[in-house]
Amino acid sequence: MKTFFNLIQEVQKPGLCHHCGGCVTFCTAINYGALELDETGRPRYADIEKCIECGICHSICPEVNELDEELKRQFAWSAPIGRVIETTVARAKDPEVLAHATDGGVVTALLLHLLDMGRIDGAIVSRRVGRFRRWPWLALTREEIIDAAGFHFDTMHGMTHFSKVYSSLYTTFSPSIIELGEVAKKRLNRVAFVGTPCQINTLRRMEVMGIVPSGTIKYHFGLFCTGNFHFGPEQRQKLEQVGGFQWDDVAKVNVKENLMIHLKNKEIINISLEKLDFIKRYACHYCDDYAAEYADISFGGIGSPEGWTTVITRSPLGRAVLADSKSSDIEIFDYKQNPSFAGDALAKVIEWSEKKKRYAEVKHAELAKKSIRVLG
Numbered sequence: 001m002k003t004f005f006n007l008i009q010e011v012q013k014p015g016l017c018h019h020c021g022g023c024v025t026f027c028t029a030i031n032y033g034a035l036e037l038d039e040t041g042r043p044r045y046a047d048i049e050k051c052i053e054c055g056i057c058h059s060i061c062p063e064v065n066e067l068d069e070e071l072k073r074q075f076a077w078s079a080p081i082g083r084v085i086e087t088t089v090a091r092a093k094d095p096e097v098l099a100h101a102t103d104g105g106v107v108t109a110l111l112l113h114l115l116d117m118g119r120i121d122g123a124i125v126s127r128r129v130g131r132f133r134r135w136p137w138l139a140l141t142r143e144e145i146i147d148a149a150g151f152h153f154d155t156m157h158g159m160t161h162f163s164k165v166y167s168s169l170y171t172t173f174s175p176s177i178i179e180l181g182e183v184a185k186k187r188l189n190r191v192a193f194v195g196t197p198c199q200i201n202t203l204r205r206m207e208v209m210g211i212v213p214s215g216t217i218k219y220h221f222g223l224f225c226t227g228n229f230h231f232g233p234e235q236r237q238k239l240e241q242v243g244g245f246q247w248d249d250v251a252k253v254n255v256k257e258n259l260m261i262h263l264k265n266k267e268i269i270n271i272s273l274e275k276l277d278f279i280k281r282y283a284c285h286y287c288d289d290y291a292a293e294y295a296d297i298s299f300g301g302i303g304s305p306e307g308w309t310t311v312i313t314r315s316p317l318g319r320a321v322l323a324d325s326k327s328s329d330i331e332i333f334d335y336k337q338n339p340s341f342a343g344d345a346l347a348k349v350i351e352w353s354e355k356k357k358r359y360a361e362v363k364h365a366e367l368a369k370k371s372i373r374v375l376g
């Protein structure tokens with residue numbers, strides 16, 4: 001039976017761990033203190049003696065391909081980007097949601113819709129803490145869901161979990177899976193989860209294995225992702241130079257085909273993603289899921305006009321939520337303005353997904369060569 005010891009060898013040492021937190025959150029012996037996150041968010045043994053060698057942490061890790069075939073079968077995955085039922089370009093109707101949103105506010109509008117209809121008790125989202133960081137949050141009210149929308153630099157909440165040094169690092173990643181601990185503590189059993197493709201992948205692996213409390217997540221909302229950016233003061237300065245801006249002038253950041261820095265004076269600075277390798281998290285170079293291929297609904301800005309969200313429904317549940325919210329909370333892009341809007345958006349998502357898969361394949365091949373050289 002492979003255990004966390006093998007995850008250290010196979011995933012952490014080659015640098016493939018992307019800190020999703022799945023192994024720690026679902027460790028069978030978590031209540032006895034077998035695993036913990038270190039001050040940088042990386043899982044480690046808290047007490048190796050407490051590990052009962054059940055192997056669950058190893059099986060659910062998205063960097064281990066043990067459950068890949070089962071995952072594909074259960075979620076009707078098909079090439080090139082997983083199951084696609086429908087692609088839509090949409091935005092929230094509520095002006096307050098639009099004002100807070102990253103793109104068209106569809107994620108927030110759907111969460112509010114589900115809460116209003118009594119279909120969820122809350123949602124695991126991510127809000128800003130400190131100047132340059134986001135942190136997972138179990139939002140239980142309309143106000144809390146709206147507060148977590150977007151990627152703005154105007155509101156912030158206390159930083160409680162990590163050291164001062166770490167909170168000064170900027171990262172677009174938020175280890176949202178660990179918030180499932182709060183869901184269990186509050187005895188909630190119907191929540192929505194918003195996260196990156198790797199996090200959705202971990203959750204689906206738990207679902208395949210029937211691990212409690214994966215059943216409490218009723219809706220999996222995935223965000224498109226080219227990578228997670230991670231940088232401290234030095235890299236922040238370099239980014240200011242590359243983009244010709246100052247962080248104090250930034251109102252919001254967003255990622256589409258470029259990193260988009262929205263300034264307070266409404267100017268938008270676009271920085272090519274290719275120029276950002278120096279801040280891309282190492283593990284993200286090996287990731288091949290751009291479009292959250294196992295989500296109920298996937299969302300991104302790519303392929304849509306500014307202020308709109310590209311929405312891909314992937315499961316009957318996802319399609320039902322979107323259909324249900326169309327008359328009340330969501331506005332669909334007028335097809336008369338662009339009859340091929342949905343097809344064009346999907347083509348863009350496929351293009352970026354394929355690019356990411358090709359790149360990950362090359363990086364994995366390089367890594368495999370390096371390991372052979374080390375062994376030889």
Ligand SMILES: Cc1cc2nc3c(=O)[nH]c(=O)nc-3n(C[C@H](O)[C@H](O)[C@H](O)COP(=O)(O)OP(=O)(O)OC[C@H]3O[C@@H](n4cnc5c(N)ncnc54)[C@H](O)[C@@H]3O)c2cc1C
Nearest residue numbers: 101102103104105106107108125126150225226300301302
């Ligand atoms: C790390 C990262 C990389 C991304 N890369 C791309 C990309 O390359 N191309 C692209 O088209 N789109 C990308 N997106 C998605 C895009 O930024 C928007 O989140 C998406 O278009 C939804 O917009 P919206 O206005 O409908 O969402 P909103 O209504 O603004 O809601 C966004 C929701 O996401 C949650 N959230 C924000 N940040 C995180 C996080 N780090 N982890 C988990 N949840 C979070 C918020 O709490 C909120 O609930 C990325 C998102 C993230 C977090």
Ligand code: SF4
Nearest residue numbers: 027051052054055057
């Ligand atoms: S108890 Fe199981 S899940 Fe926890 S560290 Fe050990 S092998 Fe992994």
Ligand code: SF4
Nearest residue numbers: 017018020021023061
């Ligand atoms: S489950 Fe997530 S946090 Fe744990 S080793 Fe794998 S990638 Fe890292």
Ligand code: SF4
Nearest residue numbers: 198225227228284287
């Ligand atoms: S690229 Fe995105 S989905 Fe992939 S590991 Fe990095 S944060 Fe996760």
